[in-house]
Amino acid sequence: xxxxxxxxxxxxxxxxxxxxxxxxxVVVGCILLLWYVGAVxxxxxxxxxxxxxxxxxxxxxxxVNAAWAMERPVLPAPHQVALDFTRSxxxxxxxxxxxxLFHAGVTxxxxxxxxxxxxxxxxxxxxxxxxxxxxDRGLLPWIIASQTIPILAIxxxxVVVLxxxxxxPLVSKAVISMYLCFFPVAIGMVKGLRSPEVxxxxxxxxxxxxxxxxxxxxxLPAALPFLFxxxxxxxxxxxxxxxxGELPTGAxxxxxxxxLQGSYFGQxxxxxxxxxxxxxxxxxLVGLVGLAERATARLMGTRA
Amino acid sequence: xVRKGSASTWVAGVGFVALTALSAGILMxxxxxxxxxxxxxxxxxxxxAWAALAVLALNRLALLQQPKxxxxxxxxxxxxxxxxxxxxxxxxxxxxxxxxxxxxxVAQALSTRWEVLWPDFLQTAIAVLAGFxxxxxxGLAAALLCDRVxxxxxxxxxxxxxxxxxxxxxxxxxxxxxxxFDWHSKAAVAAVVTFFPMLVNTLAGLAASDTxxxxxxxxxxxxxxxxxxxxxxxxxxPFIFNALKINSTLALISAIVAEFFGSPIYGLGFRISAEVxxxxxxxxxxxxxxxxxxxxxFYGLIALMERGLTFWHPSYRQ
Amino acid sequence: MSxxxxxxxxxxxxxxxxxxSPVIALSEVNxxxxxxxxxxxxxxxxxxxxxxxxxIADLERATSGSISVNGMSPEAARLQRAYGYVFQxxxxxxxxxxxxxVMLPLEIMGLxxxxxxxxxxxxxxxxxxxxxxxxxxxxxSGGMQQRVSIARAxxxxxQMLLMDExxxxxxxxxxxxLNEQLLRLWEATGKxxxxxxxxxxxxxxxxxxxxxxxxxxxxxxxxxSNPLPAGRMLDIRDSVGFAEVAHRVRQALRAGHSYx
Numbered sequence: 001x002x003x004x005x006x007x008x009x010x011x012x013x014x015x016x017x018x019x020x021x022x023x024x025x026v027v028v029g030c031i032l033l034l035w036y037v038g039a040v041x042x043x044x045x046x047x048x049x050x051x052x053x054x055x056x057x058x059x060x061x062x063x064v065n066a067a068w069a070m071e072r073p074v075l076p077a078p079h080q081v082a083l084d085f086t087r088s089x090x091x092x093x094x095x096x097x098x099x100x101l102f103h104a105g106v107t108x109x110x111x112x113x114x115x116x117x118x119x120x121x122x123x124x125x126x127x128x129x130x131x132x133x134x135x136d137r138g139l140l141p142w143i144i145a146s147q148t149i150p151i152l153a154i155x156x157x158x159v160v161v162l163x164x165x166x167x168x169p170l171v172s173k174a175v176i177s178m179y180l181c182f183f184p185v186a187i188g189m190v191k192g193l194r195s196p197e198v199x200x201x202x203x204x205x206x207x208x209x210x211x212x213x214x215x216x217x218x219x220l221p222a223a224l225p226f227l228f229x230x231x232x233x234x235x236x237x238x239x240x241x242x243x244x245g246e247l248p249t250g251a252x253x254x255x256x257x258x259x260l261q262g263s264y265f266g267q268x269x270x271x272x273x274x275x276x277x278x279x280x281x282x283x284x285l286v287g288l289v290g291l292a293e294r295a296t297a298r299l300m301g302t303r304a
Numbered sequence: 305x306v307r308k309g310s311a312s313t314w315v316a317g318v319g320f321v322a323l324t325a326l327s328a329g330i331l332m333x334x335x336x337x338x339x340x341x342x343x344x345x346x347x348x349x350x351x352x353a354w355a356a357l358a359v360l361a362l363n364r365l366a367l368l369q370q371p372k373x374x375x376x377x378x379x380x381x382x383x384x385x386x387x388x389x390x391x392x393x394x395x396x397x398x399x400x401x402x403x404x405x406x407x408x409x410v411a412q413a414l415s416t417r418w419e420v421l422w423p424d425f426l427q428t429a430i431a432v433l434a435g436f437x438x439x440x441x442x443g444l445a446a447a448l449l450c451d452r453v454x455x456x457x458x459x460x461x462x463x464x465x466x467x468x469x470x471x472x473x474x475x476x477x478x479x480x481x482x483x484x485f486d487w488h489s490k491a492a493v494a495a496v497v498t499f500f501p502m503l504v505n506t507l508a509g510l511a512a513s514d515t516x517x518x519x520x521x522x523x524x525x526x527x528x529x530x531x532x533x534x535x536x537x538x539x540x541x542p543f544i545f546n547a548l549k550i551n552s553t554l555a556l557i558s559a560i561v562a563e564f565f566g567s568p569i570y571g572l573g574f575r576i577s578a579e580v581x582x583x584x585x586x587x588x589x590x591x592x593x594x595x596x597x598x599x600x601x602f603y604g605l606i607a608l609m610e611r612g613l614t615f616w617h618p619s620y621r622q
Numbered sequence: 623m624s625x626x627x628x629x630x631x632x633x634x635x636x637x638x639x640x641x642x643s644p645v646i647a648l649s650e651v652n653x654x655x656x657x658x659x660x661x662x663x664x665x666x667x668x669x670x671x672x673x674x675x676x677x678i679a680d681l682e683r684a685t686s687g688s689i690s691v692n693g694m695s696p697e698a699a700r701l702q703r704a705y706g707y708v709f710q711x712x713x714x715x716x717x718x719x720x721x722x723x724v725m726l727p728l729e730i731m732g733l734x735x736x737x738x739x740x741x742x743x744x745x746x747x748x749x750x751x752x753x754x755x756x757x758x759x760x761x762x763s764g765g766m767q768q769r770v771s772i773a774r775a776x777x778x779x780x781q782m783l784l785m786d787e788x789x790x791x792x793x794x795x796x797x798x799x800l801n802e803q804l805l806r807l808w809e810a811t812g813k814x815x816x817x818x819x820x821x822x823x824x825x826x827x828x829x830x831x832x833x834x835x836x837x838x839x840x841x842x843x844x845x846x847s848n849p850l851p852a853g854r855m856l857d858i859r860d861s862v863g864f865a866e867v868a869h870r871v872r873q874a875l876r877a878g879h880s881y882x
Contacts, residue, residue, distance in 0.1 A: 137379065
């Protein structure tokens with residue numbers, strides 16, 4: 001029996017691959033819709049009061065339009081936030097305190113410094129834990145316990161105290177970010193450095209590889225995926241640390257300061273713009289780490 | 305291997321007694337002569353001896369494997385050693401109180417200001433627990449819904465991943481505007497922060513059951529609900545508990561940070577920012593110690609529950 | 623007892639449409655299996671033996687031709703829980719002990735607790751695992767886990783057992799032991815057993831008929847009747863008669879280009 005003589009039986013067609021962007025677009029669209037509706041709902045009390053005071057008859061369209069154009073809304077409409085955002089970014093010089101990019105830059109510098117320091121500290125701790133029994137038994141439980149300490153809570157104190165000792169706010173914010181960062185990096189790297197299979201370690205032993213060689217040739221390359229995964233978490237946390245570090249006592253620059261100012265002066269739209277900028281910054285930073293990950297994977301010849 | 309009554313046990317015993325005696329002596333000396341302690345050469349000698357003994361003790365303790373409770377000795381000793389160094393360093397070298405208060409000062413502040421710190425703690429605790437329950441619960445419910453409606457999963461999951469990069473605590477001022485100064489706004493922040501890790505982890509857990517198991521359920525003609533209850537949810541428990549542990553710390557931190565943005569006159573976050581402004585640093589540390597203790601207990605409780613419910617997971621076997 | 627066949631397949635075909643070209647997993651399969659028979663499907667990878675088993679179990683749908691299981695469609699048979707399926711791996715739930723694992727299908731069926739427990743204990747005794755009810759899967763060896771899996775398949779008291787290379791992951795000594803146990807089990811219960819394997823000696827030892835299949839496209843080459851007597855013991859593997867049947871199977875496989 002050869003295939004050529006057999007008529008092809010009815011085929012079952014595989015279902016078309018589902019689109020990747022359509023569901024996200026639909027969900028985002030729904031969120032925007034709910035946002036607009038919510039803006040009307042939450043702003044309604046103030047708007048109705050104002051419209052009543054005007055003395056003229058008003059209808060639904062007046063209500064909706066007014067709700068989406070308030071100066072100090074309870075919930076600003078998406079286009080209000082977008083407008084304020086673009087105005088702040090494009091209408092002012094980049095080093096003016098009225099430009100959101102200026103504030104983003106301030107926060108970014110602290111974030112990056114803290115991230116680098118935390119990365120270094122985390123990697124060093126991890127290497128130490130993997131190579132020293134004492135550190136593994138004595139220190140690792142404390143590293144894990146350190147994360148139940150709400151260190152973010154001492155952020156204000158650290159900034160004030162270090163400031164009173166003459167350290168610039170950048171340093172104090174970076175210290176907080178570093179403390180927040182080192183934990184995911186340390187834990188992730190410990191897992192990564194211990195990830196090579198026993199078989200691979202035994203092979204190295206048959207080559208009489210020294211401990212530094214074992215670290216450089218086997219453990220570190222094996223730990224890279226873990227490093228990048230925890231770096232993504234670390235950089236997002238570092239951003240949070242930098243923002244919270246800007247909260248106390250009269251910080252004038254930075255996204256956290258913007259949030260606080262907006263909150264004190266009731267400038268809702270300013271708060272939302274700052275939040276949008278902070279979110280964009282966070283997504284961009286995590287994306288950068290992802291790009292670095294892919295570039296490293298290509299350099300090392302592994303598939304991303 | 306140490307045999308009972310052998311010479312090395314005696315040495316170890318003597319060593320530990322010497323370490324304790326030395327520590328007590330150093331502490332008394334430092335507290336006695338105060339800020340001028342660092343001038344006495346005897347102190348330096350004693351500290352050197354102490355350091356040597358401590359390192360030896362740690363090395364020996366690190367090797368202990370059985371019985372299980374003894375494994376806690378190494379981290380306990382390291383922690384005690386760190387506390388000791390902290391105390392001696394701060395008192396003996398006259399470190400400014402503003403920079404780092406001594407442990408005993410923190411303990412003092414904790415006891416003298418207890419009538420204020422306890423209501424602060426309760427205020428924050430309500431927000432933490434309410435936010436944790438609400439956020440984790442809705443995250444779980446959303447995950448079950450996404451499991452049913454694939455379209456929703458494909459739309460929501462990438463957004464939930466993005467939310468991990470966004471500093472969600474920033475919504476605190478908005479929540480205060482919407483829900484007022486009391487604990488409700490703080491609980492709202494904690495709820496939003498804990499929603500996403502729960503959603504992502506639960507979905508990962510539900511996907512974890514492999515094809516073979518699902519085929520088996522199909523041969524039993526089991527409905528979607530039965531498969532969920534008997535196979536996929538129990539299999540997802542390790543992931544769910546992973547999220548719950550993450551959420552316990554996240555909820556605590558979010559509630560405290562949210563209190564920085566506005567609070568009635570109590571709450572741990574409020575207490576911290578108020579006392580920082582007055583430079584009462586030891587009260588701040590006392591508040592943080594209280595929060596850390598509560599956070600560790602919360603985490604520990606969840607870890608215990610996890611051990612009870614997911615005893616079967618390979619991570620509990622060597 | 624009705625004497626209608628357990629499985630009847632007529633011109634059964636299954637074609638997958640993949641990205642590059644259609645894959646003919648099964649091509650015009652014609653087969654009839656009587657109740658109480660022990661039948662093996664044997665062939666190299668890609669010959670469609672597992673696919674055929676899965677079509678019988680309603681885990682796959684054929685694209686053309688007809689198939690009936692116990693006189694009804696495979697779906698109806700599945701909903702009636704007419705068979706127990708045993709996979710290549712034990713697929714036990716690590717959060718349930720051995721007894722609860724065997725009771726799983728009975729819980730789904732909705733049997734009362736007392737009956738569930740008695741049935742489960744009965745099946746565990748049948749596979750020789752009494753006394754292990756409280757153990758958890760990770761405390762058992764691979765062979766014992768697979769025996770629990772068989773007990774679980776039997777607990778539904780189905781008329782058919784569908785087994786997909788159940789002993790493939792085990793070492794030869796355990797496999798021989800389990801082969802013998804399975805044969806005794808079949809003789810005691812009289813169920814229909816459809817057994818997928820790629821071990822020639824296993825197929826010859828266990829079955830009454832051996833269905834030899836070959837790939838590209840997946841089809842039945844030959845159905846060999848096994849003349850060896852009933853009540854076989856392991857020693858029969860060293861006999862001349864056994865070697866002859868194995869030789870026939872090998873020749874059929876070679877004719878289907880399985881060794882190319």
